[in-house]
Amino acid sequence: MKSCLIVDDSKVIRMVAKKILQELQFETLEAEDGQVALDACLKALPTAVLLDWNMPVMNGLEFLQRLRKLPGGDQVIVVFCTTENDIDHIQEAIAHGANEYIMKPFDSEILQAKFQQVGLLDA
Template identity: 60%
Template sequence: MKTCLIVDDSRVIRKVSRHLLEAMGFAVSEAADGKEALEACDAAMPDVILLDWNMPVMSGIDFLGQLRARPDGDATKVVFCTTENDVAHIKAAIEAGANEYVMKPFDQETLQIKLQLVGVA
């Protein structure tokens, strides 16, 4: 079973994302910020991470930089899920090591397509 870590400071977004991912057959874990996400990755690196941009403690972009700097940090796919939709944010996310980018709100079909594009669905 593929694993997914949802990293978002919104409990509602985590709950909705969990529901969509579990319906697609993923084992899901959650983190409310980048610091919690790094700790979760230390415990068990997921197959894919759905990552919010704007979070307290550690932003998504800061988390991604630290994740990709780790020896096994390229092993997981990262899909940014955010309301930031300008070209500068998308470019920064891809340059930092994101594999894909999806705009909030998203539905199951959109998420499924993005996960297929990164090779985990």
């Protein structure tokens, strides 16, 4: 089964994403910041990461940079999910290895479409 690590400091966002992703047949794990997410990835790499940008302890960009350096970390599909919507942020995320980028708020349709675009779901 495909797995997705949901990384967001908002419990509500994690809860919404978890519900949607489980409906899409993903096993889900949650982390409230980048450090907790990195610790989880050191134990077992997920298939995908839904990643917030602004978090305490370690932000999304720092997490992404560290994830990509792990053995196999370059294979994990990373979808940034954030309120940061200016083109500079989007370009920076992609430059550091993000596969896709979605804006909050999101819904099931948006998440499903992005996961199809990156090849995690059949069209």
